[in-house]
Amino acid sequence: xxxHPPSRHQHIFNLPRFFNNYLDIILGIVLGLIAFSFHHLxxxxxxxxxxxxxxxxxxxxxxxxxxILAERFEEPYASFVLTFSAVAVEIILLFMIILEATHSPQxxxxxxxxxxxxxxxxxxxxxxxxxxxxxxxxxxxxHNEDTSSTYTTILLVASSALLVPSIINxxxxxxxxxxxxxxxxxITLMIFYIAIFIFQTKTHQHFFKTSAKSRFFQxxxxxxxxxEEDDYYLFDRLGNISNLVVIFLLIxxxxxxxxxxxxxxxxxxxxxxxxxGLAGLIIAIIAVSPEILxxxxxxxxxxxxxxxxxxxxxxxxxxxxxxPLLMALAYMNGIYLTLDxxxxxxxxxxxxxxxxxxxxxxxxxxxxxxxxxxxFFVCYAIIAMMYQ
Numbered sequence: 001x002x003x004h005p006p007s008r009h010q011h012i013f014n015l016p017r018f019f020n021n022y023l024d025i026i027l028g029i030v031l032g033l034i035a036f037s038f039h040h041l042x043x044x045x046x047x048x049x050x051x052x053x054x055x056x057x058x059x060x061x062x063x064x065x066x067x068i069l070a071e072r073f074e075e076p077y078a079s080f081v082l083t084f085s086a087v088a089v090e091i092i093l094l095f096m097i098i099l100e101a102t103h104s105p106q107x108x109x110x111x112x113x114x115x116x117x118x119x120x121x122x123x124x125x126x127x128x129x130x131x132x133x134x135x136x137x138x139x140x141x142x143h144n145e146d147t148s149s150t151y152t153t154i155l156l157v158a159s160s161a162l163l164v165p166s167i168i169n170x171x172x173x174x175x176x177x178x179x180x181x182x183x184x185x186x187i188t189l190m191i192f193y194i195a196i197f198i199f200q201t202k203t204h205q206h207f208f209k210t211s212a213k214s215r216f217f218q219x220x221x222x223x224x225x226x227x228e229e230d231d232y233y234l235f236d237r238l239g240n241i242s243n244l245v246v247i248f249l250l251i252x253x254x255x256x257x258x259x260x261x262x263x264x265x266x267x268x269x270x271x272x273x274x275x276x277g278l279a280g281l282i283i284a285i286i287a288v289s290p291e292i293l294x295x296x297x298x299x300x301x302x303x304x305x306x307x308x309x310x311x312x313x314x315x316x317x318x319x320x321x322x323x324p325l326l327m328a329l330a331y332m333n334g335i336y337l338t339l340d341x342x343x344x345x346x347x348x349x350x351x352x353x354x355x356x357x358x359x360x361x362x363x364x365x366x367x368x369x370x371x372x373x374x375x376f377f378v379c380y381a382i383i384a385m386m387y388q
Contacts, residue, residue: 029058031050032051038050047260051260058253062247063085065247068235083310085247086290086310089251096258101330106276108338112342114280117384118315121284122291125292126292132374134302141302142304143363148312158319162319189324192320277384356373359372
């Protein structure tokens with residue numbers, strides 16, 4: 001009797017393939033349960049480590065599903081999906097830290113450090129690693145220079161807005177006035193974001209689309225190799241609405257584990273005398289790490305436009321949307337979050353934007369520019385560890 005190979009649509013269970021496809025989500029759930037156990041056993045170091053790993057593992061699945069959705073949409077909507085999936089994790093982590101402010105006075109300073117660090121990590125680690133790795137495969141990679149020019153302008157204005165409460169705070173206006181100024185700046189940032197959203201999705205979409213076809217995909221097309229979805233991967237077969245539901249469900253789990261991370265993490269930070277800048281940096285790295293993997297993959301495929309959209313788009317949302325949302329969520333819980341960032345945070349933010357403007361304004365990147373961003377980040381990390 002002749003044996004017939006299974007058709008493309010016959011899904012025979014294969015254990016190695018199953019674990020290869022779903023290891024991150026399985027590992028995330030298992031580590032989350034372990035973190036839950038350690039938390040109730042009063043073992044904060046193990047609970048914090050396990051919860052951080054669980055958040056990272058599940059965030060990888062969120063990023064993978066977001067990438068599937070992004071492939072189905074055109075720019076700029078594709079990058080919006082990737083950006084918001086990362087920023088959602090960031091907001092959850094920082095909000096859980098905010099809730100610890102009632103019995104940990106350093107919590108709000110950690111949140112402020114996390115907001116700034118998210119931009120630093122996006123613009124220097126994510127962009128730096130992706131540009132460096134992409135530059136090793138291609139001597140130069142192209143992207144739409146209007147994209148980087150627009151984003152750096154937006155970020156420069158947004159970071160200047162964050163300067164306002166910090167400058168006014170030097171006049172000893174009092175906490176009530178400082179909070180009022182912070183609310184006004186928060187509303188201004190939200191209005192600015194709405195204007196940018198219209199600009200990006202309605203009137204000037206071409207500013208955020210690639211100006212050159214990826215050489216990687218040109219080669220594949222020339223060779224007649226059409227990329228196909230993995231029929232064995234559940235999320236490739238699900239529709240857009242179903243995948244969005246899964247993303248929200250996974251983000252819910254991230255929120256549960258983030259609560260453990262926040263409570264036990266603040267205990268550890270206090271025990272070790274950890275600076276709020278370093279604590280914020282750790283939170284930012286956990287939130288951004290899945291998107292770093294997505295950016296590396298895009299860079300290897302010569303999709304530098306997507307890398308720029310993710311790095312700068314996430315940075316924009318981290319200031320213009322994350323800040324107002326966190327202030328509103330904090331206020332709803334009886335906590336007053338003010339936007340008086342310290343000189344180190346604002347200075348690092350400004351220098352990051354200037355560096356990004358310098359390395360991307362000509363629409364081309366190379367590996368040395370990636371090294372420059374990574375070098376800047378190392379310097380920032382050293383100061384964050386020592387700056388109190």
